Amino acid sequence: MPMCGIAGYIGRKEAAQILLKSIRNLEYRGYDSVGMATLSEGELHVKKGTGKVSEVGEKLNFTTLPGKLGFAHTRWATHGEPSERNAHPHLSTSGKIAIVHNGIIENYLELKEELTDASFRSETDSEVIAHLLEKNYKGSLKDALLKTIEKLNGTYAICAMHAEKEEIAVARNGSPLAIGIGENENFVGSDVSAFVEYTKEAIYLDDFEIGIITPDSVKVFNNEGRELHKPPMRINWDLEQAQKQGYAHFMLKEIHEQPQIIRDSLSIQIPPLQKPNKIFMVACGTAGYAGLVGKYIMEKAAGIPVEVAPASEFRYSSPIIGEGDLFISISQSGETADTLAALRLAKEKGAKTLGIINVQDSTIARESDTVIYTRAGPEIGVASTKAFTSQLIALYKIAEKFSGQQYPLDSLAQKVQAVLDSEGQISKIAEKYFKVYNFLYIGRGFNYPIALEGALKLKEISYIHAEGYASGEMKHGPIALVCDEVPTIAIAPEDSVYKKSVSNMQEIKARKGKIIAVATEGDSSIVQHATNVIYVPQTQEELYPFLSVVALQLFAYHVASLRDCDIDKPRNLAKSVTVE
Numbered sequence: 001m002p003m004c005g006i007a008g009y010i011g012r013k014e015a016a017q018i019l020l021k022s023i024r025n026l027e028y029r030g031y032d033s034v035g036m037a038t039l040s041e042g043e044l045h046v047k048k049g050t051g052k053v054s055e056v057g058e059k060l061n062f063t064t065l066p067g068k069l070g071f072a073h074t075r076w077a078t079h080g081e082p083s084e085r086n087a088h089p090h091l092s093t094s095g096k097i098a099i100v101h102n103g104i105i106e107n108y109l110e111l112k113e114e115l116t117d118a119s120f121r122s123e124t125d126s127e128v129i130a131h132l133l134e135k136n137y138k139g140s141l142k143d144a145l146l147k148t149i150e151k152l153n154g155t156y157a158i159c160a161m162h163a164e165k166e167e168i169a170v171a172r173n174g175s176p177l178a179i180g181i182g183e184n185e186n187f188v189g190s191d192v193s194a195f196v197e198y199t200k201e202a203i204y205l206d207d208f209e210i211g212i213i214t215p216d217s218v219k220v221f222n223n224e225g226r227e228l229h230k231p232p233m234r235i236n237w238d239l240e241q242a243q244k245q246g247y248a249h250f251m252l253k254e255i256h257e258q259p260q261i262i263r264d265s266l267s268i269q270i271p272p273l274q275k276p277n278k279i280f281m282v283a284c285g286t287a288g289y290a291g292l293v294g295k296y297i298m299e300k301a302a303g304i305p306v307e308v309a310p311a312s313e314f315r316y317s318s319p320i321i322g323e324g325d326l327f328i329s330i331s332q333s334g335e336t337a338d339t340l341a342a343l344r345l346a347k348e349k350g351a352k353t354l355g356i357i358n359v360q361d362s363t364i365a366r367e368s369d370t371v372i373y374t375r376a377g378p379e380i381g382v383a384s385t386k387a388f389t390s391q392l393i394a395l396y397k398i399a400e401k402f403s404g405q406q407y408p409l410d411s412l413a414q415k416v417q418a419v420l421d422s423e424g425q426i427s428k429i430a431e432k433y434f435k436v437y438n439f440l441y442i443g444r445g446f447n448y449p450i451a452l453e454g455a456l457k458l459k460e461i462s463y464i465h466a467e468g469y470a471s472g473e474m475k476h477g478p479i480a481l482v483c484d485e486v487p488t489i490a491i492a493p494e495d496s497v498y499k500k501s502v503s504n505m506q507e508i509k510a511r512k513g514k515i516i517a518v519a520t521e522g523d524s525s526i527v528q529h530a531t532n533v534i535y536v537p538q539t540q541e542e543l544y545p546f547l548s549v550v551a552l553q554l555f556a557y558h559v560a561s562l563r564d565c566d567i568d569k570p571r572n573l574a575k576s577v578t579v580e
């Protein structure tokens with residue numbers, strides 16, 4: 001789901017000041033470019049630029065925009081890199097219509113071809129909406145909008161203004177849009193964060209509905225133009241709750257966004273890649289563990305040798321890398337200092353470089369020869385969850401590209417949803433363990449990296465010491481730690497190493513160690529080896545990481561929640577480690 005933020009205002013006050021505040025409250029939805037349009041005395045005024053609201057707001061001085069109606073937009077680019085010309089609002093050829101849009105217009109290229117007399121200024125999909133409205137406008141913005149949405153395939157939340165009309169027209173399909181009802185003024189927002197400080201009354205548009213908003217009236221119509229009766233609903237969130245969509249923490253919201261992130265990530269395009277002699281997968285923390293899963297899948301599917309290293313080690317070791325090798329950096333922020341330094345070293349040594357990055361135009365993205373952008377949207381929680389999942393999708397798609405194999409990735413979203421649906425059982429298990437001081441996490445094969453990632457999640461948000469190990473390593477030392485006070489999470493789905501995983505569990509149980517097993521739904525025998533079981537749906541062996549990691553994200557979250565930790569901003573941590 002492309003995350004952009006839309007805010008609108010129409011009333012008796014100057015719009016710009018209100019819009020600036022509203023769009024700031026939506027910045028958590030996306031922030032690589034921002035723009036604003038207001039209407040005053042029959043003329044549209046537009047300012048827009050790249051960067052965060054605060055940066056661009058100062059630079060462009062949004063508050064000088066005149067007029068008592070307008071809208072603003074923060075962009076999280078999906079089509080067209082962040083730039084002034086790609087920032088919203090977009091204008092029609094005559095400049096008499098302005099629009100902002102959140103969503104993806106899938107048929108924008110064919111629409112562009114039909115709009116032969118339109119002069120396009122951007123490379124976005126959204127701009128076609130402005131030109132279509134102009135083509136369809138015969139004096140009524142409502143009618144023009146109804147004709148326009150008929151032609152659009154894809155998702156949209158749209159705000160539009162025509163210079164001749166003191167009204168804001170809105171439309172929605174697939175991307176959220178709410179209308180805030182005030183006294184002689186009305187508001188628009190991608191979610192109620194945009195206006196909950198001004199009014200607690202909101203009308204939520206449903207798919208294929210449009211609205212025409214003036215200071216004193218809000219009319220909603222279905223896509224045949226029939227007026228609908230949609231009484232306002234009471235908003236019972238404050239601003240912070242609204243930004244979290246009602247979840248207690250951004251991290252929990254982002255864990256629950258993962259089915260949608262998977263669906264969005266399936267459309268990630270893998271550019272042409274030359275099959276390398278060797279791949280180096282280099283990153284930090286959670287991104288590094290995604291790279292380790294990447295090693296397993298790349299070697300198994302494509303038979304390409306893969307070396308994985310934490311970026312901080314890669315850059316200070318003497319890596320044997322050069323022409324013909326592919327250096328893959330993975331980074332949510334695209335700003336991690338160690339990863340950037342490792343990238344520069346790899347380039348110096350002549351390797352091809354590919355970045356799997358979440359933030360558009362970030363430094364690592366810009367310095368990589370090729371970039372694959374993940375589709376996680378802004379990740380606010382310091383502990384990475386949905387970005388990890390999107391990184392995995394990108395890695396599996398690269399493995400598919402190199403190997404010609406196909407994985408049933410489109411089955412993942414509903415399987416991950418099934419894990420999320422078992423959150424109640426997982427939080428009950430967390431209640432039994434949130435007071436412990438040490439945890440072991442073990443996994444084999446594709447789930448070994450998930451043991452490391454699961455342990456990291458617990459460490460960073462609950463401050464419980466946790467170690468991830470390859471299950472087979474237990475008897476080479478760590479099993480000395482096993483006792484009644486040191487529980488183990490054993491990732492043991494029904495895969496090719498299941499029997500080995502079970503024998504590891506028996507060794508632990510024999511030494512009085514409690515075990516939480518992550519197992520395949522329907523595996524009833526596992527209960528004799530485990531104290532508690534978290535079930536995940538059956539899937540192809542290579543895909544268990546997508547399911548086991550969500551179970552462990554939820555477990556860590558609920559343990560940390562029971563310990564009253566600052567889950568979104570854990571002590572000592574930063575979202576992006578831009579220093580060594």
Ligand code: AGP
Nearest residue numbers: 285286287331332333336383384
């Ligand atoms: C993960 O939960 C941590 N926040 C941390 O390990 C993070 O993954 C690491 O710092 C890498 O960040 P990046 O993906 O932005 O490069």
